[in-house]
Amino acid sequence: MTQSISDLVRYLDNLFPRSLAEGWDNTGLLVGDANRRADNVMTCLTLTGATLREAVREHANIIVTHHPFPFHAVKQITNETVTGRLLLELVEHQIAIYSPHTSHDSAANGINQQWAELLKLTNVRPLIPQTDDETIGTGRIGTLTEPVSIITIVHFIKNKMRLDTCQYVGTPTNKVLRVAVTCGAADELVEQAKKQNAELLIMGEARFHTCLEAEADNLSLIIPGHYASERFALEYLAERIKMENKVNAWASKDERNPIRTR
Numbered sequence: 001m002t003q004s005i006s007d008l009v010r011y012l013d014n015l016f017p018r019s020l021a022e023g024w025d026n027t028g029l030l031v032g033d034a035n036r037r038a039d040n041v042m043t044c045l046t047l048t049g050a051t052l053r054e055a056v057r058e059h060a061n062i063i064v065t066h067h068p069f070p071f072h073a074v075k076q077i078t079n080e081t082v083t084g085r086l087l088l089e090l091v092e093h094q095i096a097i098y099s100p101h102t103s104h105d106s107a108a109n110g111i112n113q114q115w116a117e118l119l120k121l122t123n124v125r126p127l128i129p130q131t132d133d134e135t136i137g138t139g140r141i142g143t144l145t146e147p148v149s150i151i152t153i154v155h156f157i158k159n160k161m162r163l164d165t166c167q168y169v170g171t172p173t174n175k176v177l178r179v180a181v182t183c184g185a186a187d188e189l190v191e192q193a194k195k196q197n198a199e200l201l202i203m204g205e206a207r208f209h210t211c212l213e214a215e216a217d218n219l220s221l222i223i224p225g226h227y228a229s230e231r232f233a234l235e236y237l238a239e240r241i242k243m244e245n246k247v248n249a250w251a252s253k254d255e256r257n258p259i260r261t262r
């Protein structure tokens, strides 16, 4: 029974413990008065002019934005910077901000776990465990129930994520069994995936040289894009918030991937 922002924050902190966030991250309630009501909750991947306009129009009390806002320390709040303009507008419309970010990536029911479930991986473990608890940690690795070709998995992801195109590295007919996943930007986790004998790594985005190195090491990559690798989880989160709390919640309808294809 959530009614105040502080109630919702307690609920979200429980889903996405702040102890799971990476040291460099900025997570939790980042803007707002915790004593105010939280009747209307909007989720989105990133706070932008478009997602904030929707929140104002639809009378959101709080935005749960996966990517932290603000992320860096702020010394001036003026209309001369994008961050300042967004902050001024949030304050003016009394809209709070909560960002789970890397806690959301690593949680027991977080984004990487959702990927593992989507792919029906078995024996799922974190790529980098954070505690003795093997249901939490950075990334996931597991085993498919039978060998599947890279191109079959590419088609599956395109279909699930409603993508027109999807980048990949490797031989399309190559069949794989051991699959790792890291949502968002995580080039530094490729080494971990290799160490744990992953044959395929599904990652949100990848640098060109990461792709070259993976190809040389016979590690296939599927790269659906940062947006597609995370946005679906904000839709799931909105449903979950609505079901488990006494609030109205929705995933932003105006949010778009800034990277376009044709």
Ligand SMILES: [Zn+2]
Residues within 6 Å of the ligand: 067, 183, 184, 185, 226, 230
């Ligand atoms: Zn991200």
